Amino acid sequence: MTFLNEKKTFLAKLDKSKKGSIDERAIPLITTINKKDNYYTTSSCSGRVYLWQGTGKKNETTWLKVSHDPITVDFLKSDSDKMDEESSKNNPIWLRLEAFIMHIACKDIDAASALLNQIHPLFKKSCILSISNKIIVEIRGSEFIEMPLYQNNTLVFRGDLNWLTDLINEKLEKIWEGIDKFKRMIEYSKQTK
């Protein structure tokens, strides 16, 4: 199958993410990339914050709440329905913030390399995920939080929750600015066609 046919077939498929829909904040960027002959997006998340509990492995982890938008302080407060279950009492509840991440299929190694070189000043952690089947470039931001927030159903953060809320929202804003910069950087670029 040619790259163009692969692209058409892939983009006709339904979204299969946990969220079930494409993040609105990524749509202008996705449209920009998919207009280019040598690239198409296969998945993305434009940043999110969530509370989770478990081992961290896929089938042993529960997401208690998730936000793709700025949070209010209530997001960090105990949610008795989910947090009071006997079975989970002794496991800490973690707060995690994840940066923007996007996977982009590339026509060939040269196209992948051109994209990587262009995007590297903006997203240092970008790299090529696979080359053996599809050639996939991963674009990834650097923002991250991973901290235990509850232990034995007790809040273990004793600072000002409003301060922590602001800190999270500032990181989210920074992530979204990065997405806009990325779009502007490649929109009329001759390096990535």
Place this chain on the structure above:
Amino acid sequence: MTFLNEKKTFLAKLDKSKKGSIDERAIPLITTINKKDNYYTTSSCSGRVYLWQGTGKKNETTWLKVSHDPITVDFLKSDSDKMDEESSKNNPIWLRLEAFIMHIACKDIDAASALLNQIHPLFKKSCILSISNKIIVEIRGSEFIEMPLYQNNTLVFRGDLNWLTDLINEKLEKIWEGIDKFKRMIEYSKQTK
């Protein structure tokens, strides 16, 4: 220059890391990789935990203390010499734990792909960092902590510091187990020569 000459030249150079010496825990793995014709290691860190303050950008960040070994609870406690400076009073002090990371130069794209395919079940976040000059594969673990620990010189974690210390040390142990598994996986492997 041939790959073999590049390898010899590189491996004869002095260590240029912040730490100034190679992490002992990575040496058996480094030796194993450098015995292979198609690969050599260019840098590595076998996991570390540190307290930092600043913007997160390289020149605007101070490391207050760092450990490449299991910590005691004192590591998390305030160090008045460094933490009391007027200028840094209002900036939070962050606790960060970073996983094992290693960069491996590969002879060609096929060698990079073989290494990636083999290592992927163990280190899902591994990828190819660059292909335009050297071909570098990055191997990276998934363990991570990034949490504000002090705000205005006050500890903002109100849980048991011994519990947090244990949690950090368990993550470090898990990281080191991963390094050993990696070594055993590739030592006699025919996929990566």
